Amino acid sequence: MVLMTSGPYMRNPLFWRNGIPCFSAENEYTRNYEKISQDHLVSFHRDGTNPFIPESMWVAIEDSTIELVEKYAHAGQRILDVGVGMGRLLSRFPELDRYGMDISFGYLDHARTKGIEVCYALIEDMPYEDGYFDVVVCTDVLEHVLDLNLCVRNILRPLKKNGLLFVRTPYREGLESYASSESPYEYVHLRNFDEHALKLLFTRIFRNRVIEHRFTHYSDAKAVEPTLRDLLRRIRGKLRKKSTPPLEINVVVQKL
Template structure:
């Protein structure tokens, strides 16, 4: 991912509906499936600027923030995260079975060999531990923004599910960001036809406070439903899977 993307993320995450919503959804699902994560040893694999991990648990000393980008790790330290580690996610510097929970949000799609990454996450998660992972969904949404962010692919549900078959038992696999799928589909089609729009503005640039709050409320409502239902389509996919 380009360096300017990390800078934008760090500046925007505290108030941007998308990043706040992802933290909410991880908290909702972890509370529902494993009774919360404050007392768990957590790996945030591909932590970015660590906004998510700082906002999902009150026990930040139990969270290990791993990324291979020095800029993202600098921002993680600025957030006050104590366990910040520079490492290749395909070769993690941990013994087998040391984590209760692995979190890998919007990271797998950045890896050419996605199965290798999931296998490595499985190695460091304990038996009966849980992995929470999310990826961008629907190939029909592929566009310049994916290329800008360094994505190799967007996923269908069956393709995503297959990554976990060897080492995990899925507790939940669902599309999410369902309510905004159609607007996002139309927006991506516009970007595909007029890619130069992204030179001046991208999906992180939402400066309208009303719109940002409106989108956050929509997503918060959806997040409250997600633990009970599986959505048929969505901008993203999420999995909660238990280590065999």
């Protein structure tokens, strides 16, 4: 066993796999997620696509979070991506000290090629030291977890006081397809969110401060010419109540 007596982790891993420290045992939930990620990676390695979402849409959604991190984070800060995936978001921030956790070995193998220090862990088994990170990012994760309050508590724990948490989730998403017996996966999205649910979660339950929220990728903009898209973006606030709802929402939370 390799002992880890210093660094970001509060305990030694249960085991190592291909140089990745592992703090959770595999179970039905992680195997389900590994299946989802493998279906993604097969498509990615074949032709660079994501079978679950068009690349242009995914880039637009990712960029909405990247813009917020760029707005608030500073060079040299320590950042954790909870649900790092392939490391696409953190790859945009080489000036930060980057860490990522996930429950897909395929994703983690890909992420660490980008200079990200990774580990395998469920959020329920959060392995990092208290207050270790200046910034935590958690995108498209909270809708998946089994125990929301436990996971949010564990995500906040390794964040420094006054540190920032960037959360992104689907916005008012219908869950019918995920509940169907014909779904190829047992666990996918288990709940939905809007700005009010997220504000109540982080301010009333966890007593932190929501600095701002931002919607992303209005589907009514997809077919608009680029010259008009800029105009639409400027007047989006006026159109919001009349347009198709956004696909996702970002919130920036300050830990108090």
